[in-house]
Amino acid sequence: MTMLEDYTAYMERRHGLMENKMFANLCTRQGKLYHKPFCMFGNLYYVGDNYVCAHLVDTGDGLLLFDAVNTGQGGMLIQAVWEMGFNPADIKWVVLSHGHVDHIGQAQFLKDMFGCKVYLGAPDAKMFREHPERSYIQGSNMLCDTLFEPDVEIYDGDVIAFGNTKVRFVMTPGHTEGVISAFFDITDGREVKRAGYFGGFGFNTLAKEYLLEIGDKEYFMRRTYLESLAKVRNEHVDVFMGNHPVNNDLIRKYEDMISHPGTNPFVDDSAWGNYLDQKKEEMIRFMEDPKNN
Numbered sequence: 001m002t003m004l005e006d007y008t009a010y011m012e013r014r015h016g017l018m019e020n021k022m023f024a025n026l027c028t029r030q031g032k033l034y035h036k037p038f039c040m041f042g043n044l045y046y047v048g049d050n051y052v053c054a055h056l057v058d059t060g061d062g063l064l065l066f067d068a069v070n071t072g073q074g075g076m077l078i079q080a081v082w083e084m085g086f087n088p089a090d091i092k093w094v095v096l097s098h099g100h101v102d103h104i105g106q107a108q109f110l111k112d113m114f115g116c117k118v119y120l121g122a123p124d125a126k127m128f129r130e131h132p133e134r135s136y137i138q139g140s141n142m143l144c145d146t147l148f149e150p151d152v153e154i155y156d157g158d159v160i161a162f163g164n165t166k167v168r169f170v171m172t173p174g175h176t177e178g179v180i181s182a183f184f185d186i187t188d189g190r191e192v193k194r195a196g197y198f199g200g201f202g203f204n205t206l207a208k209e210y211l212l213e214i215g216d217k218e219y220f221m222r223r224t225y226l227e228s229l230a231k232v233r234n235e236h237v238d239v240f241m242g243n244h245p246v247n248n249d250l251i252r253k254y255e256d257m258i259s260h261p262g263t264n265p266f267v268d269d270s271a272w273g274n275y276l277d278q279k280k281e282e283m284i285r286f287m288e289d290p291k292n293n
Helices: 003-018 024-033 074-083 107-114 122-130 208-213 220-232 250-259 271-288
Strands: 038-041 044-046 055-058 063-066 091-096 117-121 152-154 159-162 165-171 180-187 192-198 239-241
Touching (some): 107 117, 122 152, 220 271
Parallel strands (some): 091 117, 117 152
Antiparallel strands (some): 044 055
16 A cells, blocks of 8 residues: 555545544644633632533642543643643542543543542443443544543442542432532632532433433433432532533633632522523423424
8 A cells, every 4th residue: 555545545534533423523623622721719720621621629639630521632631730730640530520422531541641540420330331332432533542440430429538628429310320410618728618510411312312222212311310400409509610611601700700800700609509490491391392202
């Protein structure tokens, strides 16, 4: 095979990988996805991009990372950690909100590179073993991407200490069976605030076609989603961590914070409940829409 033939075959393979892949096209435009990392409050930092969230907690004894961003976006994540003044090698723990490729993309890399422990909801760990296709790993454009066994499987009610930070986990299935929500204290040295993270709001896995494909002919997971929202609706949350920036209006709030020094729109004890109420109303309308049944 000549170099030209080899190149042509490569481009054909690349086109095949990119075509109709849910997450693959994101990997080719990382610069456009970049969002400057920033301190949300105290020892909680945003290190995600403008599509998918990742949050870093300085526990006083190592770094705790919530979610490992999308496939192919490790460079931006590492850069964000450096920009916040931390060494990525100090990441000791990675907590994954759920088992979709756009949130687990760099978990294995971080584990291999820095030896950190990876945590995942037990039902999604089971999904990796029994139904790996539901992770959307096939949506990656990188054939080296693979699933993995988490070091620790999370169960409902678990309380786990990461350095000086104790995190209480609540299973909130719906988007996947293993979605976790997390609640923990953060501090700026003067005040203590409560952070809250709901691990998966999307309706894509509650669509008719998806549910029928996985055998949920009664659309049970839609009711489960509503039950999960209700389960944590009244948790006290001062700082709402989004799973995607759209959840907590992150980009606009960041711009407001930068343009109005001394204010912090992320400290808002009404944002959590308001957004969960919004998703409840949206899901009810979704369920009532004839095209979804």
